[in-house]
Every structure is written in C-alpha cells, then in structure tokens.
Amino acid sequence: xxxxxxxxxxxxxxxxxxxxxxxxxxxxxxxxxxxxxxxxxxxxxxxxxxxxxxxxxxxxxxxxxxxxxxxxxxxxxxxxxxxxxxxxxxxxxxxxxxxxxxxxxxxxxxxxxxxxxxxxxxxxxxxxxxxxxxxxxxxxxxxxxxxxxxxxxxxxxxxxxxxxxxxxxxxxxxxxxxxxxxxxxxxxxxxxxxxxxxxxxxxxxxxxxxxxxxxxxxxxxxxxxxxxxxxxxxxxxxxxxxxxxxxxxxxxxxxxxxxxxxxxxxxxxxxxxxxxxxxxxxxxxxxxxxxxxxxxxxxxxxxxxxxxxxxxxxxxxxxxxxxxxxxxxxxxxxxxxxxxxxxxxxxxxxxxxxxxxxxxxxxxxxxxxxxxxxxxxxxxxxxxxxxxxxxxxxxxxxxxxxxxxxxxxxxxxxxxxxxxxxxxxxxxxxxxxxxxxxxxxxxxxxxxxxxxxxxxxxxxxxxxxxxxxxxxxxxxxxxxxxxxxxxx
Numbered sequence: 001x002x003x004x005x006x007x008x009x010x011x012x013x014x015x016x017x018x019x020x021x022x023x024x025x026x027x028x029x030x031x032x033x034x035x036x037x038x039x040x041x042x043x044x045x046x047x048x049x050x051x052x053x054x055x056x057x058x059x060x061x062x063x064x065x066x067x068x069x070x071x072x073x074x075x076x077x078x079x080x081x082x083x084x085x086x087x088x089x090x091x092x093x094x095x096x097x098x099x100x101x102x103x104x105x106x107x108x109x110x111x112x113x114x115x116x117x118x119x120x121x122x123x124x125x126x127x128x129x130x131x132x133x134x135x136x137x138x139x140x141x142x143x144x145x146x147x148x149x150x151x152x153x154x155x156x157x158x159x160x161x162x163x164x165x166x167x168x169x170x171x172x173x174x175x176x177x178x179x180x181x182x183x184x185x186x187x188x189x190x191x192x193x194x195x196x197x198x199x200x201x202x203x204x205x206x207x208x209x210x211x212x213x214x215x216x217x218x219x220x221x222x223x224x225x226x227x228x229x230x231x232x233x234x235x236x237x238x239x240x241x242x243x244x245x246x247x248x249x250x251x252x253x254x255x256x257x258x259x260x261x262x263x264x265x266x267x268x269x270x271x272x273x274x275x276x277x278x279x280x281x282x283x284x285x286x287x288x289x290x291x292x293x294x295x296x297x298x299x300x301x302x303x304x305x306x307x308x309x310x311x312x313x314x315x316x317x318x319x320x321x322x323x324x325x326x327x328x329x330x331x332x333x334x335x336x337x338x339x340x341x342x343x344x345x346x347x348x349x350x351x352x353x354x355x356x357x358x359x360x361x362x363x364x365x366x367x368x369x370x371x372x373x374x375x376x377x378x379x380x381x382x383x384x385x386x387x388x389x390x391x392x393x394x395x396x397x398x399x400x401x402x403x404x405x406x407x408x409x410x411x412x413x414x415x416x417x418x419x420x421x422x423x424x425x426x427x428x429x430x431x432x433x434x435x436x437x438x439x440x441x442x443x444x445x446x447x448x449x450x451x452x453x454x455x456x457x458x459x460x461x462x463x464x465x466x467x468x469x470x471x472x473x474x475x476x477x478x479x480x481x482x483x484x485x486x487x488x
Contacts, residue, residue, distance in 0.1 A: 003073035006438040006447075007063060007232070009056055010431075011079040011163050012240065013100065013262040014309075016052065018059035020067060021438040023447065025429055025458030031062035038097065043104035045344075046097035049085045052163065053170045057227065064228045075171075075225065076236030076441030078243040078433050079163040081186045084138040086149050087166065089159045092174055096146045098163070099138040102263075102302060102344045106137035107353045113137075118204060125201060126185070127192045127274060127283025132345075132353050133300065135162060136188030140205045158211045162186070164237050165213045171225040171234065178222060179213040181288035182242040190215065192274045192283060195293060218242075218287045219444035235444025240433045241265040242287055245296065247436030248401040248427060249455035250286075256390070256397050258383055258416075259433065260406035263347075264304035266386045267296045268395055279389040280349035289443070289451075297393065299348040299386030303357075305406050307341040307375050317368040325409045327372040335370040336361035338481035339378050349389045350486065358485045376412050380419030381478040384471065387420045400424050403432035410465075417465040419474065428460040435459070 005028055010017045017032040033055040038046040064072065082101035087094050099105070110130045113119065119130045128134055139160055142149045152158035159169065162183045168176050184190040184197075189207065191198040195215060202209055216222060222234040238246065241259060245267040248257040258266040267286065274295050275283045286294040308321045318324065338360045340346075345353035359371070383400075390397055400422060407413055407426055417424040429435055439454035448454040 003071060005067060005071045006074055006076060006441045007060070007072045008076045008078065008434040008437045008441065009060060009167065010240070010434045010437065011052060011056055011077070011167060013080045013102075016055040016059055017434070018056075018063040019431060019434045020063050020072070021435065021458070023442070023457055025435055025438070025460060027429065027431065029063050029066045031059040033059055043107070045100040045103040047083065047100055049087065049094035049098045049166060052098065053167065056167060060227060072228070072232055073447070074233050074235040074441045074445035076437035077164055077167055077234065078238055078240050078437035079167065079183070081162060081183055081239040081241065082133055082135050083163050084135050084142065085161055085163060085166040086142060087159050087169070088152055089157050089174070092170070095148050095152055095158070096142060099142065101133055103138065104132045104345060104353050106132040106141050109137050109141065110353070121204070122188060122201065125191050125198050126188055127276070128186070128188055129280070129282070129351055131351055133302075133347070134186060134188045136201070136205050136207070139207055143207070153208060153211055156210065160211045161213045164239070168223055168234065168237070171227060172223040176223040177213045178216050180216050180218045180237040180239075181293065182218060182239040182285045184215045185285040186239060192285070192295070195288060217289055217291065219289055219440045222444070233445060236437050236440030236442070238287060238437060238440055241267055241298070242285065243436030243440070244403055244433040245269070245286060245436065246439055246451060247432030247434070247459065248403060249459040250401060251451055251455060254396060254398075255401070256399070257401040257403065260304050260379060260402065260404035262304065262306045264301035264379060264382065264404075266299040266383065268298075268390055268397070270295045270297050270395065277389070277393050279392045280351060281386070281389050281393060282348065287440075297390060297395065299389060301382045301386070302344045302347045303341040304379055305404070306343065307339070307378065308406075310343060311372060311375060318372065324372050324376060325411045327369045328376050328411050331367070331369045331373055334374040334377055335366055336363065337366055337370045337374040338477060339371065339374040340481050340485045341375065341378050342485055346485070349385060350482070352486060355485055358481060360481055360484060376409070377415060377419070377474070379406065379412060380416045381474065383416060384420045384475060387422075398422060402426055403430050405430070413465045414468070417467040418469055419471055421467050421471050423467065424465040426462045426465070428462040
C-alpha cells in the first residue's frame with residue numbers, strides 16, 4: 001500500500017490528538033482524548049505525564065487502525081510548550097507530576113532572581129524574561145522540593161525535558177533523549193544565538209547538563225517508532241505555537257499569526273538574526289532547519305479559551321463554548337462590562353504573575369450575555385496590546401492570521417479585526433498547529449524541498465474579516481481596566 005499520509009501527534013494542554021493529513025493539507029482521520037487538569041494548590045497546575053503518554057498512544061493507535069499501517073509515511077510531533085516532565089531513565093516512568101506552563105509556583109524564585117539582577121543576562125542569552133511560565137525555574141524548583149527527583153539526579157537516572165522529549169523517549173523506547181530547538185528555546189537555558197545549552201545559564205540555575213536532552217533541528221531524522229508493528233520515522237517536531245506559525249505559512253519577516261486555544265499566542269516572523277524587544281515581547285525561534293535558525297517575536301496571553309472554560313465550569317453560566325457566539329450577538333455591546341481574564345496572572349506585555357482577574361462595570365442590568373461578550377472582547381483587546389507592542393518594536397503588521405479552536409466563532413474573528421484595526425485571515429484548516437507539524441514531517445521525510453513548497457501544497461485560506469468602526473473608545477476602556485488590575 002502506498003504511504004500517502006502524514007501522521008501528527010498534537011499533545012496540547014487540555015487534550016491530546018492524533019491527526020492524519022494528506023499531501024494537500026486535508027484531514028483524513030483524527031482521534032482525541034481530554035487531558036486531566038490537576039490543581040493541587042493555589043497557582044499550581046499539573047498533568048500526569050503517564051496519562052499524557054497513554055492518551056497519546058491510544059490516539060495514535062486509533063488513527064493507525066482506521067487507516068492501515070501502510071498509508072503512513074512519517075510522524076510529526078507538536079506539543080504544549082514549557083511544561084516540565086521528569087522521568088527515570090532506568091524504568092521509563094515519571095518521577096513526579098508534570099509542571100504545566102500555566103503553573104506559577106516559581107513566582108517567588110523569579111522575583112528573587114530579578115532582584116539579584118539576573119534578568120538582563122537571561123534576556124540577552126535567551127530572549128525570554130524571568131517568569132514562572134518558562135521551564136528552567138520549574139526544573140530548579142523540582143530539584144529543590146522533590147526528593148525523588150533530586151536523588152535520581154545524583155544517581156544519574158534523571159531525565160528532564162518538555163513534553164516533546166517525553167513523547168520521543170516513549171515512542172522510541174528510550175533510545176532518543178532529544179528536544180527540538182523551538183522547545184529548547186522556551187526553557188531559559190538555551191542560547192538563542194548558538195542553539196545550544198548555555199553553560200553560564202546552567203550554572204545560574206544550578207542544573208546539571210547531563211539530565212537535559214540533545215537539541216535537534218525541527219525536521220529530519222529524529223528517531224523511529226515501532227508502536228504500530230512496523231518502523232515509522234519521526235521526521236518533524238516543534239512547539240505548538242511555532243508549528244502553528246508554519247501551518248499559517250508565516251515564512252517571511254512580517255508574517256504574523258495568533259493561535260487561540262487554552263491561551264493565546266502571537267508569533268511574528270523576525271528574520272534570521274535574533275531580535276530584541278524593547279516593549280516586553282519575547283524573542284524566540286520560529287524554527288531551525290539544517291542547523292540554521294529563523295527567529296520570531298512572541299506575545300503570550302495566558303488565558304484565552306480557558307476563560308470560556310471558566311464561564312462553563314467555574315461559574316456555570318454556559319453549558320458549552322459553542323453557546324458564546326449567539327450570546328455575544330444577542331446584546332449590542334458588553335453593557336460597560338470589562339473582563340480582564342488574569343486567572344493565571346498577565347503575560348505580555350505586562351508580565352505580572354501575581355495579579356488576578358478583574359470584572360468591572362457590573363450593574364443590575366448585567367446579564368450573562370454581557371459577561372460572555374466581555375470575555376470574548378478581552379481576546380481582541382489583549383491581541384491589540386500585542387500588536388501595539390510589535391509596532392512599537394518596529395515591525396509593521398498589515399494582516400493577522402488566526403487559528404485555534406476559538407476562531408470557529410465568526411463573531412470573535414470579526415471582533416478581533418475591529419479591535420486591532422487590520423484584516424484577520426482564517427485558514428480553511430484551523431488545526432494549523434497539527435498542520436505545521438505535518439509540514440515539518442513532510443519536509444523531514446522528503447515529501448517537500450522547503451517549507452515554502454509545503455505551504456504551497458498544504459495551506460489554504462478560508463475567509464478574511466475586515467475591520468469596522470473605530471477601535472479607540474474600547475481601547476481606552478480596556479486600558480483603564482488593565483490599570484485597575486495592575487494596581488489593585
């Protein structure tokens with residue numbers, strides 16, 4: 001049977017999915033499982049690493065069984081970034097819970113390191129800021145607070161990595177301990193200019209290099225798995241936001257995408273020299289191929305779809321996310337309500353890990369429709385903050401590519417355009433994170449000669465949303481709500 005499909009494992013924050021694509025970027029088969037969220041203490045967010053693997057394996061097997069083994073040419077991986085997994089090299093089993101990117105337990109450590117003057121060095125080497133978001137402080141905390149982890153490190157048994165590392169280890173039965181360069185760029189430990197673990201940063205965080213994975217390109221020979229009875233090569237890997245940027249064909253400087261999932265993340269292609277933001281954005285990798293890096297500026301919004309999930313599960317005012325579009329349309333505006341969804345602190349450009357969410361402007365006439373609309377409007381306003389920062393850093397933005405589960409909502413896409421004042425383009429396949437991983441896998445296994453060739457074959461636009469009205473009044477109201485949030 002002809003191997004005509006690319007298989008992708010998309011290990012996200014709230015679910016794990018396996019998706020098969022054909023050479024035109026069409027989804028042929030998929031399977032998904034929800035991932036359990038654990039909140040053991042205020043500010044702590046954890047996953048069970050064994051569950052991540054078990055769900056991933058189940059999804060991969062389900063899709064492979066649907067299609068037959070002979071149709072799969074290669075496997076690509078994309079994953080939630082910054083989440084730390086710790087495991088025993090001898091048993092292949094987790095030694096502790098996975099600490100999720102949303103976790104804020106290292107806020108005090110970050111504050112101490114900032115007070116000690118370490119942030120300029122960290123930002124100069126990594127492009128990142130000292131924030132609990134990133135992996136390095138999580139790893140330091142784990143070594144200090146979990147005796148089993150510390151003992152395994154002393155005995156040479158500890159392996160540490162982001163979710164991609166864990167999945168490749170399990171897929172290859174412990175033969176490969178690797179991480180791709182995009183995931184490595186999110187750890188606070190990799191020199192952005194050299195693409196290598198930085199000895200001075202390892203010393204600063206007191207992290208032994210032996211526990212860390214080898215850094216690789218995003219496409220090529222990354223190992224193989226015998227999970228399906230025959231050897232399937234792993235030929236593509238990237239963190240979810242980097243993969244989504246590739247899946248949106250943001251392949252040249254100035255290309256900008258925003259993904260709206262659990263959080264929302266904006267990446268702007270910045271060329272082949274490491275950028276530096278003067279307006280609290282992050283410098284990061286876009287990808288690395290054949291040892292050469294492309295770079296991006298990034299703005300991270302910690303809470304996006306998670307705010308809708310909170311309306312559903314925390315407040316109980318909606319039964320499903322699909323209700324939000326009709327509720328938002330049912331009122332002419334938010335009735336003066338502003339919702340700053342800082343449920344896990346604020347990310348870019350504020351970087352305030354300790355602030356909490358704020359809802360203002362409530363009155364006796366406020367209904368759940370107003371609160372829902374204010375929640376969706378917060379997505380546009382937070383995005384506008386990031387667009388403003390990009391422009392202030394000298395990067396012109398003329399078009400925003402959007403993807404992720406939230407952008408199936410037409411009202412939200414239009415409000416995004418209205419809020420940022422430029423057109424918003426939605427792709428035909430909104431699963432662009434998985435699509436980008438498929439493009440990398442296709443490049444790595446020889447289907448395509450370049451990412452541009454892959455984009456021409458697999459990336460297709462669906463609809464443009466043109467901005468309407470003057471965004472200035474709502475921007476002013478949002479700025480006031482942000483000031484209240486930061487000063488309360």
